Amino acid sequence: MxxxxxxxxxxxxxxxxxxxxxxxxxxxxxxxxxxxxxxxxxxxxxxxxxxxxxxxxxxxxxxxxxxxxxxxxxxxxxxxxxxxxxxxxxxxxxxxxxxxxxxxxxxxxxxxxxxxxxxxxxxxxxxxxxxxxxxxxxxxxxxxxxxxxxxxxxxxxxxxxxxxxxxxxxxxxxxxxxxxxxxxxxxxxxxxxQPPWTKLNWLLSKLEADSGLAVQSISQSAINNSTEIYHQRICLLGEHLITEMEEFYRRFYHQDLPQIPNQTLIPRLHRLLDTSLKVTEQYFNIQAQGNFIDRCRRLEDAGWNYIYREDIADIHKLPPLKRGLADWIAEEADLRMQHMRIVESFVAITKTYLQEQPTSERFAETALLMYDMLTRIQDSTLPGRPSLGLxxxxxxxxxxxxxxxxxxxxxxxxxxxxxxxxxxxxxxxxxxxxxxx
Structure with missing residues (x-):
């Protein structure tokens, strides 16, 4: 090693x-x-x-x-x-x-x-x-x-x-x-x-396009000195993603997410994370206990128990009916766990992180977390992140x-x-x- x-x-x-x-x-x-x-x-x-x-x-x-x-x-x-x-x-x-x-x-x-x-x-x-x-x-x-x-x-x-x-x-x-x-x-x-401004601009453009937003172009001469523009793009992208996910949980999971006028992003994000965990907790019949991280840990354990069944000695010896039901449960548990995985990516987001130090590293960290979210939604298997530089x-x-x-x-x-x-x-x-x- x-x-x-x-x-x-x-x-x-x-x-x-x-x-x-x-x-x-x-x-x-x-x-x-x-x-x-x-x-x-x-x-x-x-x-x-x-x-x-x-x-x-x-x-x-x-x-x-x-x-x-x-x-x-x-x-x-x-x-x-x-x-x-x-x-x-x-x-x-x-x-x-x-x-x-x-x-x-x-x-x-x-x-x-x-x-x-x-x-x-x-x-x-x-x-x-x-x-x-x-x-x-x-x-x-x-x-x-x-x-x-x-x-x-x-x-x-x-x-x-x-x-x-x-x-x-x-x-x-x-x-x-x-x-x-x-x-x-x-x-x-x-x-x-080296500050990865060029690749960060490319990544944000990809995220904007994948999420349905209009791609904001930055001139080549302004790529390396437009921290305010990068901050605005990330905030706009974050607000759009939160809005889309709120509507998703309202419509398809029947969650009560009232629209509150002038509510800032971080309270909305925390409410959304709580909703995502509730949807998963309801499925696994688990009571919400502790902070977001504690709840994610409990849900992960519950999901593994549904997918990797300790009550089945040899899955290959099951009759087709029971094998099919076991696969069915495993697939659904894996899908439910994706709600929790999205929450894991955003538990550390704060209001001031980008404002305190608007560096390329912090912009890149936040953009890559958004990339993780979008790729998880598109595919339950998280692919490798794109490289932004050495x-x-x-x-x-x-x-x-x-x-x-x-x-x-x-x-x-x-x-x-x-x-x-x-x-x-x-x-x-x-x-x-x-x-x-």
Whole structure:
């Protein structure tokens, strides 16, 4: 994997060969080098909590650990034992849509699959807990739980990382071990090597045409200095898509979506996302609980249960009637899940993201999310995104957060322990946000 990594990052599995990552830099990589040295000396245990804006993040993390951390160690005279690597947790749905080969590969490079949803995956949790306390390598987790498509926005963190940290301290104390437990925030941000204004103009023109809007042309001389025009085009496209989807749910799913005069885009978008999830929840008979991300996780689990039937020992031995009904249910469940998939693409959209920094990267992120939506509607199988240009990655390692210190202050008090876990999650969120600000 280390030998192939630069080629994978550069080309990945897309038909366009200019879609890859050509440069990765790390700030404060010596922090991780020092932590690995102490880990290998048996003084500490630590978990790497990394941002997860894009699907390339795990590859970038592998590059960080295999190339940049050893380089920083050499520069600072820190002696480390090879390999510098980590276990990692990945969502089992990845192997469902990518294929069994991915599970075969992940199992051999330190991966632990976890099943998200209504039911607790006790085996995965126990495995991760044991590796955190006893593994020969640290463990890495994306506390956001999934990609959000934005280098500049951290989605709400799931509480599992903080809980793993406190469990690790407890497990060490039960074994009379004195290692200190840390969580290390790591931010990942993507930038285009050259601002992709020309290709962004092409992409917006394609989205306008595909959605039925008149294509707005920008003169060649104005392509690179018309941020206000790009902002207007994206807002107009967003309003058009929301209007179309509102009418779609009113007419065909009988949803109550009254037209409110002068209502701004973000409230309309949130109402639309809620409606999309309700349509899916009604089908799977699931009560809405939590935020948009929580609801998406529960629906994903419900959909997998309808498609990959654990109550059928051997589908090939079913009589034609039962096989046909099973296929029927699987097809309908897959179609219903597309409503949820659209919601996943827009959970991180905010009113001010483009206004605060009207950069080509942020315009491109938003346009690509719209592209995802339109392609999902046209085809349930999401194709590869179009390339807008070569990218470079900035990885920033934050200051380690001591879990042991917080556990000691909260032990023997159940309420204080719950509050400490909640505070740790919030502090980790703040740390990741500060690293990308």
């Amino acid at each position: 280390r030998w192939f990594l630069p080629f994978i990052l550069r080309f990945r599995t897309r038909p366009w060969l200019t879609a890859g990552v050509v440069k990765i830099e790390a700030e404060n990589a010596e922090i991780l080098a020092e932590l690995y040295q102490k880990f290998q000396a048996g003084k500490i245990r630590f978990l790497i909590a990394f941002r997860h804006p894009e699907v390339e993040d795990p590859l970038c993390m592998l590059y960080l650990l295999s190339r940049l951390v050893p380089k920083a160690a050499r520069q600072h005279g820190i002696k480390l034992q090879e390999p510098i690597h980590s276990h990692f947790i990945y969502e089992r749905g990845m192997t469902i849509w990518a294929g069994n080969w991915l599970g075969w590969l992940f199992s051999r490079v330190g991966g632990v699959p976890v099943r998200r949803g209504r039911r607790v995956d006790r085996l995965a949790i126990q495995t991760a807990r044991d590796l955190f306390a006893n593994g020969k390598m640290p463990i890495a987790v994306a506390p956001e739980g999934g990609t959000n498509g934005h280098s500049g926005i951290v989605s709400p963190l799931e509480p599992g990382v903080a809980q793993l940290g406190f469990w690790c301290v407890e497990d060490l104390r039960k074994s009379d071990r004195t290692e200190t437990v840390f969580i290390v925030p790591v931010a990942i941000q993507y930038r285009y090597v 990218r470079q990655v900035q990885i920033t390692v934050g200051e380690p957060i001591s879990v042991t210190e917080r556990w000691e202050k909260a032990q023997n008090n159940r309420h204080a322990a719950r509050q400490a876990a909640s505070t740790l999650t919030q502090d980790l969120q703040t740390a990741l946000e500060n690293l990308i600000s």
